[in-house]
Each structure stands twice: as structure tokens, then as C-alpha cells.
Amino acid sequence: MKDLSKYGIVSALQAIGGKWKPHILFILLEKGTKRFGELSGLMPEITQGVLTQQLRELEKDGLVNRVVYQEIPPRVEYSLSTHGKTLEHILSNMCAWVYHTGNL
């Protein structure tokens, strides 16, 4: 546990710390590639506008891949990038922690 902690954890949170980002990442980790509508259905609490925005930020940070198929109807698929997959431990730990605490 080094003293990069000071800024390390800050910058980690900038990538992960959007209000819904861990949830999005967790779903992509658990269930693999998903299209926009599926994600939206799996997280009905998030409005489309916010979902779009959070996905774009995750894409910008290199954690998710976004693939657009130029079809009618349109199709856009999201998946974890290699980099995003390195978050697996963190995400499952967070999940385990909640389970342990019992606050649902």
C-alpha cells in the first residue's frame, strides 16, 4: 500500500466513480457484450440520457468498446475492453462487500 494511494485512488474514481459506472461495468463483465437497449432494460433506474453519457465516458477511458452497426434498425454493442476486464477483482469485491454487510 504505497503513497500513490493519495492520487491513485482519486484517479481510479474518476474512471470508475461515475454514479452508475460500476454497475454498467459489472453487467458487461458478468454478461458479456450487450447492446444499448439491453443495458437499458437491465438498469431501468438509469435514464437513457445518463446511460449514454456514462457509456461514452467509459469508452473514452478505454474501459469499454463501442461498436456501431450501420443497419436499420440501428445496433450498437458494448463490451468490456481488455483494460476494463482488469477491473474484475475490484467489481466482484465490491459486490461481495455489499453481500457481507447486508445493506440492500
Added chain:
Amino acid sequence: MKDLSKYGIVSALQAIGGKWKPHILFILLEKGTKRFGELSGLMPEITQGVLTQQLRELEKDGLVNRVVYQEIPPRVEYSLSTHGKTLEHILSNMCAWVYHTGNL
């Protein structure tokens, strides 16, 4: 990895997910009990107002203990609660992840 993940991670984020909360928790974990001024000095990026607010929320969620000494000058000490200490793995993993990615 169970399907409580759906809401589990959401509620975890409500407790941990304030913009500065992981940073605060990490410092308290690493360095033990700290008074307000020390925390403020260790995190100069956070304004006092926001720091106060985040600490109060952490207290409300049972993750930190807040002890007020009725003295002149006043003294307020913060420390991780037992519950807060269960976050250790998550926090150090987050730190390790940033180190691994190299994005500072």
C-alpha cells in the same frame, strides 16, 4: 458472483461512491484516527464544506466514527468504524488497479 450484483453494487456505490469518499476512507484506513484539519491538509483538493458533508454521510452510513471534544480550540476526530474497516480489500484493490494501469 450472484445476481444481487444488480442492486448490490448500486447500494455499495451509494455508500462509497461520493466523489471523495474512497479517498477519505483510504486515508483513515492507512493512517488511523485523524482530526478534521489533518484530513483537510492531506486532501487540499477538497474544500472544507464538501469534506464536512462527505464525512457526515460516511458517519450516517456507519463507516466512520466521529468524536467531538468540547474544547477550545475545538477538536473533532474521525476514524474508521469496524464496518468501515471491512472495506480494506476494496480500497487497496482500487489502489493496486490504478498502479497497474499506470494512469495517473
Added chain:
DNA sequence: CGGAATCCGTTTAGATACTG
């Protein structure tokens, strides 16, 4: 003096409606 409350501007998130 340390810790925090207040006022106010900016940034981020939520709700709803609408379009290529």
C-alpha cells in the same frame, strides 16, 4: 484557533419528449 454553516456559481445527474 479549529470546525463547520451559508451563499452562490458550476457541474453532474434525473425526467420527459422527441428524432434519424
Added chain:
DNA sequence: CAGTATCTAAACGGATTCCG
């Protein structure tokens, strides 16, 4: 279907003020 547009509400940031 997968967004954008718009508007409102909540969270954050900066400075100042307050109180024991």
C-alpha cells in the same frame, strides 16, 4: 433502436462568515 434535446434537481467547488 439508439440515441439527442431540453429542462429541472441534486452534487460539487470557492469564498466568506460564524461560533465556542
